[in-house]
Amino acid sequence: MLSARVLLAIYLAGLALVAFWPTPVDRPVAGRLQMVLFALHTAGLPELINYNFVEFSSNILMFSPIGVLAALAFPTFHRGRIVLAGFAASCCMELGQQLFLHDRFPSAMDIIANTAGAMLGLWVLGVLEEWLRQGGFDKLNRR
Numbered sequence: 001m002l003s004a005r006v007l008l009a010i011y012l013a014g015l016a017l018v019a020f021w022p023t024p025v026d027r028p029v030a031g032r033l034q035m036v037l038f039a040l041h042t043a044g045l046p047e048l049i050n051y052n053f054v055e056f057s058s059n060i061l062m063f064s065p066i067g068v069l070a071a072l073a074f075p076t077f078h079r080g081r082i083v084l085a086g087f088a089a090s091c092c093m094e095l096g097q098q099l100f101l102h103d104r105f106p107s108a109m110d111i112i113a114n115t116a117g118a119m120l121g122l123w124v125l126g127v128l129e130e131w132l133r134q135g136g137f138d139k140l141n142r143r
Contacts, residue, residue: 005073024105026055060116
């Protein structure tokens with residue numbers, strides 16, 4: 001099985017590809033997504049769930065595996081360092097977009113969402129670790 005460090009490196013390479021793609025990666029589907037959201041709003045979905053909400057949420061989900069994989073790859077690191085590393089990586093991505101990719105739109109909100117994603121991944125891992133410490137699978141098998 002691949003180690004957590006190898007999986008983290010592969011994930012980071014894929015993330016770099018997305019982050020430094022010359023044009024926004026959602027451009028091909030943006031119109032369709034807007035149409036789907038409009039239809040869902042017509043059917044009763046709250047207006048709060050709009051394109052910006054979907055983009056923000058996507059950034060959170062995109063960075064969540066980093067929190068999990070980094071914690072597994074570097075178990076002796078304080079988890080606060082992993083959050084800071086996620087923040088720093090996000091800042092570098094946004095700065096790179098600002099400096100080198102004229103069709104991309106760097107955003108402070110992306111940095112917030114990406115950092116929140118790393119934190120979410122750490123939180124999910126922490127919940128899972130605690131569940132396992134308390135005999136999670138044993139409790140399921142007893143039912």
